[in-house]
Amino acid sequence: MKIALFATCIVDGMYPRAAQATVAVLERLGHEVVFPKGQACCGQMHVNSGYFKEAVPVVANHVRAFESEDYDVAVAPSGSCVASVKHQHPMVARRAGDAGLEERATAVGKKTYELSELLVDVLGVTDPAGQLGSYFPHTVTYHPSCHGMRLLKLGDRQAGLLRGVEGLELLDLPEADQCCGFGGTFSVKNADVSSAMLADKTANIRSTGASVCAGGDYSCLMHIGGGLSRQESGVATLHLAEILASTEAEPVAVPGPAGQTVKVVVK
């Protein structure tokens, strides 16, 4: 299968290792990955902040980029950005009165999958240890990000994949379904409420005793990781893709609290 990678702006600029790991996993399954060059961002920061006018060119760019390449499905290592592509893009176009863009955005959205959704529903990954050689001998707790959980209804897909990783011990996160408090510009506009939500999330993560908090969205993980780092907790954050890409021969190192010592092995 030919798979177009939507890296998402935050992974592209801040956490390239999650996109590299996504490529590694997909290639290991024998698929061809392409990277549409014109891509930039899904625009949800603009939409969610009420800047619909400013979101239009961002959406138009995404649609153009993912029309310019020939592929079977597109994938992003983010539930939130995929939800934006699927649900917000047609709405932004509609609000701008651009029926043509709405139609094209809907078509791109239909072909776009969140990583765990693609792996489980389309590529038939049921046993990451067996099919991908996934190996990660650490204690891990898992935060299901809100948009993946509620907008994409990912259910058990991400946690299920983690459970199938050899050596990984998955520890239940108390109050897992509670938002971490990120919410894009919410974290600066309502910084105090956001910090209070984060404090409860990090306390729950630390109560598990896990050495890693995993998730499927680097936006939330940046927020949670930023709190864990400030608290000098010693708990690291890692993307699901990085854990799936880790193998016995070339394990992903558990990063320090600031999240920078990881070594990602591709191919």
Next chain:
Amino acid sequence: MSRTALGMPGLRPGSGNLFAEEKFPSAARRELGNSQLRRNLKHATSTIRTKRLNVTGELPDWEELRDAGSALKTSVMARLPELLEAFEANVTARGGTVHWARDADEANRIIHELVKAEGVDEVVKVKSMATQEIGMNEYLEEHGIAAYETDLAELIVQLDHDKPSHILVPAIHKNRTEVRDIFLKEMPGVDPHLTDEPRRLAMAARAHLRAKFLTAKVAISGANFGIADSGTLSVVESEGNGRMCLTLPETLITVMGIEKLLPTFSDLEVFLQLLPRSSTGERMNPYTSLWTGVTEGDGPSTFHVILLDNGRTNALADEMGRSALHCIRCSACINVCPVYERTGGHAYGSTYPGPIGAILSPLMTGVEAEENGSLPYASSLCGACYDACPVKINIPDILVHLRGKDVDAHRGGLPSQLDVGLKAASWALSDGRRLGAVEKLLPLGRAAAGKDKKIKKLPGIAAGWTQSRDIPAPPSQSFRDWWAKEHKES
């Protein structure tokens, strides 16, 4: 506390207690400092959440019920004028009197006239959001009439000269020790040895209220539902105090928002399942009162209903926002909201707190009114409210829609830091080459992070982020650059 008494009706669509008087972030900061409040809220909301999930999870057709509730309300909004007229005709035919109130002031004036005509200076009240919304108690008090709350939680709040902080559990911000102290201080003739045992507290309230029920000649209520094709009204409650008010006094005055209509009696079948399960987490609420006009020798002999607009037609005119009027005030969205759980209801200013308040208040008053433009931002858009809502109001989408209205209302003024930042971001993020060029600066950020690879302090609005979170040092190259090198592209 009436807000449009300036002789300029129509200046603002909604009036009364629908306004945030302070921007949400600063009101929230103050409330967050109250750790007792946070403990009380956490305990109360998590208990009720579990109860709700148990009773909604046990129904195999819960999702179909939600769809039915949503569809019924959508059709009510589409047919509102016709249904209101039918309702008026049926109430009148059954011996009731219908009044129309454009806003809070008009409603309060009508109520005052009606109470004055009965020659009393005391009324008993059934718990009602509409009368909170219009500030009726305060208005009547200014005119020498005492309105006694009979719902236990409303009574606590009233005795404490406080404001409700939740639509279903108005005293959710108080624990039982605080309630005991309020009773000791404010309840006439209370046993000075009162303990904080819930049963003892309820008995004290009961003794206090009994006297009011037996002497009051006029009762004032809200309504959960009004049935267009029969003129029937309904109140659902847990305590039975509402039933006392609805049956014992000679005169009953009901204030009902115009959106509370249902087309036919049988539509109650859907809503009497949705409401108790979503609100108190019970299969059935203990008391469901239904009445139609007046019946000789049975209940009040005089009945008035006041149909209240107060900004509802303003909300109805907003195509993206009008489904907020489907709300049946169950409070499920409030109980699951992580923001509400930490700030409590007072931070929202308006009678309607939590997710529904964050959309309903600005929809009714307009997003420009007072500080109501700050309410749609009081959400991380986690979506828990939408999942919980029994009539499937897409609260997150409406929040975002109202943010758009707020941003547009401020265009042309002095740009904020966020305006400047997001405009620049729109330029960079709408072109892969431009973003690539910006990403070439990543090593600069990496150098700024220093030896421990963390950024701990940022200037301007971004300081909100670094108050509790670090940012990791950026990578030495973007994914885009890595990919290009791997694939030998330029």
